[in-house]
Amino acid sequence: MYETQYHRAASVEEAARLMAEAEDGKFLAGGMTLIPTMKQRLASPSDLIDLRKIEALKGITVEGRTVRIGAVTTHYDVSTNEELAKICPAITSLAGHIGDPQVRNMGTIGGSIANNDPAADYPSALVALDATVITSQRSLPASDFFVGLFETALEPNEIIVAVEFVAPDKAAYKKFPNPASLYAMAGVFVAKSGDNIRVAVTGAGEGGVFRLKDAETALAGNFSPSALDSIAVEPDALLSDMHASADYRANLVKVMAKRAVAEIANRPM
């Protein structure tokens, strides 16, 4: 690791100021990607601005079916929140299966979505839940927030404050892990609110998270796994690497989607 200057910000404003002053600064939340990258000398920020102690970024609130998750909330805290589990168990379960216990106790939702790793779990949930990303400067829908591989709509000094969404009637997330890294090689989040169905895919798309609109249409008419038999997942826009070809990923997307639908269909909530 190269030498770097560490700052602990007490407020969003202070963090933004420190970033503006830094030569080549990076915001630090859980550091689950940034720190290993720095250890490999692949990143060399002049300054690290730690957001984890900022009160305004902490905590989960549930009011009715409206959920707000502060940006520095750890995956562990999401996975074990009982109020959240009551109205949206798909998101608590998703958080409970990110990485390993060490990652879940350090990694945060804000850090995950800011990094926008194409194989991360949260982006698919946020897009399928039609969540809103609240930043230090604005609010924007998740589908506009995620731009491409490791790319978001965030401006240089913009800080994610929280994520908000209305819990759907039912939802489920199924992922097929990369055998080595255990990141999603195909992860499908299905959310159903009345007739409104949203299906979002992570781990597979060449441009990161995407909605599987054919599946949404098919499920709107017939919410059952068999409704997906006829849809075609095109391999053309999917990632292809030594672990999974685009054809294999296309198959996994469909299988995971069907399993998510089956889980929803088979449980009361």
Added chain:
Amino acid sequence: MGVEGIGARVLRKEDKRFITGKGRYTDDMSVPGMKHAAFVRSPHAHARITGIDVETAKKMPGVIGVLTGAELKADGIGNLICGWMIHSKDGTPMKMGAWSPLATDTVRYVGDAVVIVVADTKGQARDAAEAVDISYEELPVVVKTAEALNEGAPQLHPEAPGNLIFDWDIGDEKATNGAFAGAAHVTKMDIVNGRLVPNAIEPRATLGVYDAGEDHYTCWTTSQNPHVARLVLSAFYNVAPENKLRVIAPDVGGGFGSKIFIYPEELICLWASKKTGVPVKWVADRTESFLADAHGRDHITHAELAFDKDNRILGLKVQTIANLGAYMSLFSSSVPTYLYATLLSGQYDIPAIHANVKAVYTNTAPVDAYRGAGRPEASYVLERIMETAARELKVSPAELRRKNFIRVFPHQTPVIMNYDAGDFDATLDAALKAADYAGFEKRRGEAAKRGKLRGIGLSCYIEACGIAPSAAVGSLGAGVGLWESAEVRVNAIGTIEILTGSHSHGQGHETTFAQLATERFGVPIDSISIVHGDTDKVQMGMGTYGSRSGAVGMSAVIKALDKVEAKAKKIAAHLLEADEADIEIKDGDVRVAGTDKSLPWFQVALAAYTAHNLPSGMEPGLKEGAFYDPSNFTFPGGCHICEVEVDPETGVTEIIQFVAADDFGKVINPMIVEGQVHGGLAQGIGQALLEGTHYDDTGQLLTASFMDYTMPRAQNLPSFDVMTTETPCPSNPLGIKGCGEAGAIGSPPAVINAITDAIRNNNLTMPATPQTVWNAIQAAK
């Protein structure tokens, strides 16, 4: 057997320090003035070095020295060697290309060391390493095993035209062709045994210390065989004569073969310590381990197996290309030859065998012994083709094997080995029963109702441990003898130190070796210490690999114990005024049999050292040494049965049951043996399902971290069902055969046989990842 003697499940004495974080590994060593090294490694798989500029790096903060291969050569440090001479079938010696510890004119794989930087801190050494400016002229690259011999393939070494290191034969080609001429059925297969990265939990590390006052070197290193390291560093690399070089391998966190070899780094750090005047420590990071540890396996093979009309095997033909990487590592040549093709008879009575092995250079990391070393490759070829033959012949895979078992011992195979003992029916029967093989089809039907493809696969393996005798391996080209040494020191109050040339890096020698003395004298196991891994303490030894420590290392201990016992009895007979033949040593007492006359053990020991009342002419002291050179290999064997369920939608394989019935001869500590089998199975299953090494066409290692290289995790493994049968090895005093590698040797074919049975497609290459299996299922549709 006592509670701590032979056959007892004694808890591992060494585990207290390991599980409380008190182990002492090479990286824990610190000496005054110690500095840190970083290596500049080649980013190219094949390139000519056109310039090395170290001036900027030398001026960086904290830098003490920046040293190149030219300086190393100027100081007379020799090239790295391969210590086993193989001759091609035309009689010519193997073509060994020069391997300079620091490359001077050409780099041949990504990770090839070029420059060493020594600095005050590890970070400063790395900063300066990045500032070393090396100019390269890139050269064409050959990576794939199958392409190395192609006409026009890029050449690695001028010494080895066509990248061919040797073209070696074993067995009788004419007789084998004759056997095939009369065959009623021939099964043919192409078989790939992929490349593996060893990944010991402790990366390689070394600390080189030069003492100018004494003109003496000390080398702490992560070695499985510190004495061999000293021998090679002294005799071949000209670092220092043996009396001026101490090698210490303290606690070592796993080796699996990868820490047998003498690598560039320990030799360079010793030299750099003298050159810079400071002790130099280097610890590999995980990326360096992936790039520059010797890899394992990497064979491609064509095999043919001929049967008569009664399904008896007539002959076996095998042609293998073995990829040895960019340079010949220390024992690389022996692995695909005498450790591989000599095992191709397996458990079967095969009248004629012929094997040809071509070893090749490629622009990849060197390949050498890795858990099983040649024997897993042999077992994979033979057990895959046996299962395939049974399917083609439409007979039970178990019964086809049984029909061809060797039952009369000793048995001379057509490929050198002379099997001394075994009972292959016993291990097959034990495994079939434990696996409920007969009930499998019912389970397959039940799984089908759940949408799962269920399959079962067998493997009846044999292996050879305790490679020996020294004279025989010498005649086959080995540069060293393969005996072992031991010394038993009884202290004045009866506590015991056992010095051994074996080295423990996970095997539990501190427990099992002590059990031998407990068994012999009935003294508590806590009064016995095992000393190993230091050339200043143990005079000479050959180290631990090839499952040799039990069969060879313990046999040396037994010989030394015999001598100590004989002397103790003489002393006791004198003190008790009895006949020496009537003395027995039991439960910590030395008695006159059939009387109430006895002495506690410690008094006999004390008498040896006070020397007040010894038999006339006897020297004081109670300490004896022994060297043991076996008269033959040992031949563990067994039957592994794997049962899997495959999810046809995703290609995921779940191992439902894994049964291992092994004949290890005499077992000293069943708990430790089970642990060795569990570990071996985890590695074998890792190879079968998960571990794949990928270089791209330019020679970049794509799987250079755990993000891309899949190590087996607990969730990938079932709860193993392991058991042992026992036919004692007749050639060593304890009847031990060896258990360290069996799991990794027997399991891969069992797993692949099971998956191919499940998916009804025999064309499947390891690792059988979900994608690979899914593709095979699609291809079979």
